[in-house]
Structure formats: structure tokens, C-alpha cells
Amino acid sequence: MSTDLVVSDLVAGYGDAQVLHGVSFTVREGEVCAILGPNGAGKTTLLRALSGMVKARGTITLGGAALTGRPPDAVARLGVAHVPEGRGTFMPLTVEENLRLGAYVRRGPSVEEDLERVHQYFPVLKKRLKQAAGSLSGGEQQMLALGRALMLRPRLLLLDEPSLGLAPLVTRELFRIVRTINEEERTTVVVVEQNAHLALGIAQQAHVLETGRIVLSGTAAQIQADEQVAQSYLGYRV
Numbered sequence: 368m369s370t371d372l373v374v375s376d377l378v379a380g381y382g383d384a385q386v387l388h389g390v391s392f393t394v395r396e397g398e399v400c401a402i403l404g405p406n407g408a409g410k411t412t413l414l415r416a417l418s419g420m421v422k423a424r425g426t427i428t429l430g431g432a433a434l435t436g437r438p439p440d441a442v443a444r445l446g447v448a449h450v451p452e453g454r455g456t457f458m459p460l461t462v463e464e465n466l467r468l469g470a471y472v473r474r475g476p477s478v479e480e481d482l483e484r485v486h487q488y489f490p491v492l493k494k495r496l497k498q499a500a501g502s503l504s505g506g507e508q509q510m511l512a513l514g515r516a517l518m519l520r521p522r523l524l525l526l527d528e529p530s531l532g533l534a535p536l537v538t539r540e541l542f543r544i545v546r547t548i549n550e551e552e553r554t555t556v557v558v559v560e561q562n563a564h565l566a567l568g569i570a571q572q573a574h575v576l577e578t579g580r581i582v583l584s585g586t587a588a589q590i591q592a593d594e595q596v597a598q599s600y601l602g603y604r605v
């Protein structure tokens with residue numbers, strides 16, 4: 368069955384404050400979709416709504432299964448892994464404990480296999496299995512957060528600002544690994560990222576969100592060539 372993500376007329380916010388005002392888009396199975404936009408546009412809220420962390424109206428379906436209205440653990444069980452801004456790793460726990468936690472919603476004999484798979488993507492984590500997550504470098508922590516998400520065997524991976532606070536070299540390596548994961552596992556990816564160059568470099572399509580509405584959509588190449596986007600998010604004129 369197709370695992371297309373279909374988001375339709377999504378409305379979400381916090382208490383009385385509505386942040387998303389009817390967001391609609393589709394991501395085809397196995398594609399990478401970049402969400403760009405200024406601070407406060409609602410990008411993080413969009414990812415939270417997709418993973419059930421923020422209540423939303425409208426409809427979200429993944430491979431035909433409705434995600435809307437389900438709590439985060441039920442959404443995770445349907446194959447959605449969310450790597451939040453700030454990574455969400457458990458600092459006092461070891462790298463291995465963090466990784467095993469990633470598989471908590473789908474216990475089974477394959478956990479050891481999945482650990483091996485994560486080690487292949489992130490050899491540095493294998494060397495640090497018994498180390499507390501809090502003692503890792505920022506880049507290693509982001510790798511751990513991604514590795515933990517992979518332990519879920521996600522069909523849909525939601526990444527919120529993976530480059531935040533990381534050196535350019537580390538960020539490029541992370542994006543290279545995300546692209547490899549996407550290609551090898553056919554995992555659909557929605558990535559929110561301030562570094563539009565990097566995000567558009569791995570995405571097939573992109574949307575620009577402003578004050579809770581999509582104001583521009585297109586292929587990554589179209590968005591990259593848009594003068595307004597170039598000035599606002601890419602730092603140059605087309």
C-alpha cells in the first residue's frame with residue numbers, strides 16, 4: 368500500500384491561539400519534503416500536529432490510515448517518528464538505552480537487527496553505546512536522535528531543524544545520512560530547516576509557510592529559483 372502523506376485543511380494551535388490556518392499538502396511515498404519559513408511561521412507546530420503532539424482539526428492520513436486525533440504513541444505505532452527541535456534524547460541514559468527506547472512501541476526479536484542497522488548509519492554511536500547521551504557532542508546527539516527514530520522503522524520521518532547549533536561540516540554529514548536513509552529505506556521525510564540550501568539539496572518538493580499558511584509550493588528546484596525565497600531564505604538574489 369502507498370504510504371503517501373496527505374494533509375488536508377489542517378488547523379492547530381495552543382489553547383485559544385490558532386497557529387495553523389488550513390494547511391494542505393501531499394508527500395509521495397519515499398520523497399523528501401522541505402518546509403521553509405520565517406521564525407514563528409508554525410513549522411514546528413506543523414510537525415507536532417503530524418505526530419499527534421498538538422491537537423489538530425482537518426485530516427492527516429498516511430497510506431490511507433487516519434492520524435488525526437490519535438495520541439502520539441498511536442501515531443508512532445503507525446510508523447511516524449518525530450525528531451524534535453532540541454533532539455529529545457534522554458541525557459542521563461546511555462546511547463544504547465536511548466536507542467532501545469526508540470523501539471518501545473514495536474517490541475520484537477528484530478530490535479538487535481535494527482541496532483546493527485543504526486550502527487551502520489552511525490558508526491560513532493557504536494563506539495559510544497555505554498556512554499551517557501549527555502556526554503556526547505551536539506552532532507553525536509543529533510545522530511543519536513536520528514538513530515533512535517530509525518529504531519521505530521518509520522514510514523514517515525519528521526525532522527525539526529536538524530542543523531540547529533551544529534558546525535557546517537557536521538550538518539552536511541547529517542544531511543548526507545538522511546538522504547542515504549531516505550534512499551535505502553524508502554522512508555518518507557518531512558524536514559523543517561533554517562538552512563534552506565541543505566534542505567532543498569535533499570528534497571524533491573518544498574513548501575514555504577508564513578503565519579500558519581502555505582504561501583508557496585513547488586519542486587525543490589522551483590523553490591530554489593524563486594527570487595523571493597532566494598532573498599529571504601537562501602541569502603542571494605536569483
Ligand SMILES: Nc1ncnc2c1ncn2[C@@H]1O[C@H](COP(=O)(O)OP(=O)(O)OP(=O)(O)O)[C@@H](O)[C@H]1O
Nearest residue numbers: 381384386404405406407408409410411412413452
Ligand atoms: N507551547 C506553546 N504554547 C503557546 N504558543 C506556542 C507554543 N509553541 C509555539 N507557540 C507559538 O506558535 C507560533 C508558531 O511557533 P512555531 O514554533 O510552530 O514556529 P516555527 O515556524 O517553528 O518557528 P521557529 O523557526 O522560530 O522555530 C509562535 O507564535 C509561537 O510563539
